[in-house]
Amino acid sequence: MLLLVVVVMAAVGIGAVGISPAQVVAIVLQQIGIDLGGSFGMNQSGVLLGVRLPRVLLGVLVGGALGAAGAAMQGLFRNPLADPGLIGVSSGCALGAVLCIVVGNAMFPAFLNQLGLYALPVAAFVGGLLATLLVYRISARSGIRSVSTMLLAGIAVNALAGAAIGLCTYLATDAQLRNLTFWSLGSLAGGTWETLSVVAPPILLTLLLLPRFARQLNMLALGEGEAAHLGVSINQLKWRVTGLCALAVGASVSMTGLIGFIPLIAPHLVRLSIGPDHRHLIPCSTLLGAGLLVGADLASRMVVSPAELPIGIITAIVGAPFFLWLLMREQRIA
Amino acid sequence: MALQARNITVERSGKRLLDSVSLSINWGEVVALIGPNGAGKSTLLKTFSGTLNPTHGAATFAGRELWELSPAERARVIGVLPQESSLSLPFTAMEVVAIGCQAGGADGAQAEQIARQALADADVEHLSERIYTTLSGGERQRVHLARVLAQLWRSRNRERYFLFDEPTSSLDLAHQHRMLSVARQCAAEGAGVLVILHDLNLAAQYADRIALLHHGALTAEGTPDHVLTPDVLDPVFQVTTCVFRHPGLPCPLIGAFGKQSIVDAGIPHDFMQPSST
Numbered sequence: 001m002l003l004l005v006v007v008v009m010a011a012v013g014i015g016a017v018g019i020s021p022a023q024v025v026a027i028v029l030q031q032i033g034i035d036l037g038g039s040f041g042m043n044q045s046g047v048l049l050g051v052r053l054p055r056v057l058l059g060v061l062v063g064g065a066l067g068a069a070g071a072a073m074q075g076l077f078r079n080p081l082a083d084p085g086l087i088g089v090s091s092g093c094a095l096g097a098v099l100c101i102v103v104g105n106a107m108f109p110a111f112l113n114q115l116g117l118y119a120l121p122v123a124a125f126v127g128g129l130l131a132t133l134l135v136y137r138i139s140a141r142s143g144i145r146s147v148s149t150m151l152l153a154g155i156a157v158n159a160l161a162g163a164a165i166g167l168c169t170y171l172a173t174d175a176q177l178r179n180l181t182f183w184s185l186g187s188l189a190g191g192t193w194e195t196l197s198v199v200a201p202p203i204l205l206t207l208l209l210l211p212r213f214a215r216q217l218n219m220l221a222l223g224e225g226e227a228a229h230l231g232v233s234i235n236q237l238k239w240r241v242t243g244l245c246a247l248a249v250g251a252s253v254s255m256t257g258l259i260g261f262i263p264l265i266a267p268h269l270v271r272l273s274i275g276p277d278h279r280h281l282i283p284c285s286t287l288l289g290a291g292l293l294v295g296a297d298l299a300s301r302m303v304v305s306p307a308e309l310p311i312g313i314i315t316a317i318v319g320a321p322f323f324l325w326l327l328m329r330e331q332r333i334a
Numbered sequence: 335m336a337l338q339a340r341n342i343t344v345e346r347s348g349k350r351l352l353d354s355v356s357l358s359i360n361w362g363e364v365v366a367l368i369g370p371n372g373a374g375k376s377t378l379l380k381t382f383s384g385t386l387n388p389t390h391g392a393a394t395f396a397g398r399e400l401w402e403l404s405p406a407e408r409a410r411v412i413g414v415l416p417q418e419s420s421l422s423l424p425f426t427a428m429e430v431v432a433i434g435c436q437a438g439g440a441d442g443a444q445a446e447q448i449a450r451q452a453l454a455d456a457d458v459e460h461l462s463e464r465i466y467t468t469l470s471g472g473e474r475q476r477v478h479l480a481r482v483l484a485q486l487w488r489s490r491n492r493e494r495y496f497l498f499d500e501p502t503s504s505l506d507l508a509h510q511h512r513m514l515s516v517a518r519q520c521a522a523e524g525a526g527v528l529v530i531l532h533d534l535n536l537a538a539q540y541a542d543r544i545a546l547l548h549h550g551a552l553t554a555e556g557t558p559d560h561v562l563t564p565d566v567l568d569p570v571f572q573v574t575t576c577v578f579r580h581p582g583l584p585c586p587l588i589g590a591f592g593k594q595s596i597v598d599a600g601i602p603h604d605f606m607q608p609s610s611t
Binding site: 078079080215218219221222223225226228229230231232233234271275276277 | 383404405406421424430433434436437481485
């Protein structure tokens, strides 16, 4: 919690126009009618309220959503290597967005113009939901909805979406390709009050509801059979948790592009420090995910200032070795 | 007041796993379920736990079909001790037992107290802060016993049933007896207990009734003295048994010999047929 506050303060303060933490507080309080009389320039206030605050808040929301969804999916799959990307949400989103960029603009320009800013996010969101539903339909075919069939179905959908995206990149024009690359590496640069108002409702809904499933996820950790004996309706739990994760991840990814590894790392670090109890794991992963993403965004702005790196590169540079280390550690235990 | 299975038939992919089995587990008694591997013991236990819907027949509790109760309703009445569990997250033994408390609806200080008591009953108090995944097979089995006891702790004044699936499989001799003493204790407090056992002498010592399954059918059911006789056991288990009176306890004592070992020892066949009482 403290970490998150510090990171947020640093993130809103640091940049081309420097703003001290005291000034940040003063500016925000003034907006809600409390005048502390602190000294700050108009441009500082403008930068903070117009650019940095929405961007950082988007980071907090998306990071929190990714952290919580990661914790919940790992609980559901009873596997610390699980990730919402596995069940097809992320690749579904990617396919939706890519289709929108490459095919959509050519086929329904009028409709897309009407959607304006929202076109890409909505397309990604729909793609993510469809992919998740497809995974569910496939895994439900075998009767009992076992976790392993769900994982395999997720892999298949990921591969299919990957192939379709690859096909689209051949069709894309140069300008589209650049847009596509930037989007697929992720960025919080789309953070405005407008985009915030689009992603906030689904994400806040998920963050509010997910912790309710913590006890059931704890029981599920003992095994599907044992959880059923302890009173958990397994299928109902799977549907609800997966649905909520799809909602939050879909909304996040659609607005910021593909940001990897946060859902993997955040719950893991939390588990190392406070243990695997989902009642604490989910809220702490939310906070840590938010802190990590805002921190990564800060780094992406500082490294090649005044330009910025796509944030997906930063999280991958830190996250990929972490993932490998995890894999090797798992192997040693097994 | 009982968990009742009436004419249970279970067919899976064309194979008949259970064939018209009727069995009830009454309040206050320990029922041992014995039989060779693949006889359908675990299938019957799953029917009693309500997680398997029989093809024909019904398993009922208080006049309602178990399969149709919600998992939460079943969890307040029936506790299942699995043969083995696949927990891979680093929970402590205490936390595992606390999960049982939560399932039973206990919370906070009360849950803590119940968990401690349950750990003590299962003789794993000293392991409470150990990480579950670092425990031995037998220790894990005892932690799960504590978890199941904790789950039904608050149902003490109501009907409750324990289903134990080979609870002694990885326990040392002392803990095998401790496990079944706990089962007896539960029955003394009014619970009904079904235990799948392979050790016939444990069944003889601790069970009020014994049910023998063979090829999915109930071949014998009754008191230990009634079921544990060479006439009943030999054809089912394909061994030669010798049944004596237990020198210290009011129950039979069973010795078993593989067919080949009898031939090797040159023991005359009629020696192996002592009176069964």
